[in-house]
Amino acid sequence: MYPTYTGRYDGDIPFNDRVDRIVTLFSNGSINLGLLYFNEPDHSAHSYGPESPLMLPVIKKCDKTVGHLIEELEKIDLFDKVNIVITSDHGMAEVSKNKMVFLEDYIDLTCCRILANNPLAMIWPNNDEETQSIYDSLVNAHPNLVVYLHDDIPKQYHYQDNKRIPPIFAVVDENWQLEEGKNTSRNLRGQHGYNNSLLSMHPFFIAHGPAFKEDYKMKPFRNVDIYPLLCHLLGVEPSPNNGSLDEVKMMLKEGEAIVTSTAAPSETTTSPSKTTKAAHPHDMVTLTPIHIKESLSINALIGLGVACFIALIATFLLVAMCIKQRSYRQPAYEYMPIEDTSVEGQAALRGPHASYFYPNTKI
């Protein structure tokens, strides 16, 4: 299943224009699911820090963008007919240059390939025999640096069962930064990527629409549960995933009536989504749900700790609009094939000793 329209991300497109593009597609029945991404307040919070007063206008801008979406949907009488989900994939913590850990202080950086993605570092020793010695050099090197061998990575990270996971994985404590060397460090004031059990790393979740209960607040749930939720709303069969509709169906008006199968829980990435429930209740990113009306309050958003704001707006129209979809279809944007981010693909592109990179990674 592929999107009808897609386009290369352009951070220069004004937020309201992004909203307008999606609303236009909905207004003429071209789509039944629209996804919007906003790079704020993430971008500014990296520079200013999430607690900075300079974040206030950024939060206001995001809040106004949500307001613009509501206004535009109301204009075409769709606001009460679409389901809207606004959420993020991470939180944000304050950092400073006074809390830095540099790998070069403890290991020879030429001994391995390193993907240092502050506050994490993934380390591939040049030779397997060196793995233990490199680990030994790092494991007690700094009180705020936590280092794992592959097999010891905590299960809560779900970071073991993929060939991209390195032999050595390192992460620093909240508010600390981890860089390869002094010359690679950036002057950041905010960062994310820490232990996913930290409250500062938790995103928020807001939903509104005919499928959702009103003024309903529920316990935190996992980020991965959103996928089966959206699949359910769209009426499509989910691909194998780690999410569970059972964990989130109570937010739906029909929630109690939804019956899912009772297959055994699994932690693998090949488990059927409608039946999977992770064994650890606090696994992965946990979301804190609030009602959409609260999104219009700046204070409420600030109270959420300036969670980094990927706005994932999933909307679907009434059946009639879905049926009209093809007759109103606009010329498609250029389809962009998904780039090969596999270890093999990158090695082929960049040579055997090049660092791995993720083309879609951004801060």
Ligand SMILES: [Zn+2]
């Ligand atoms: Zn970021």
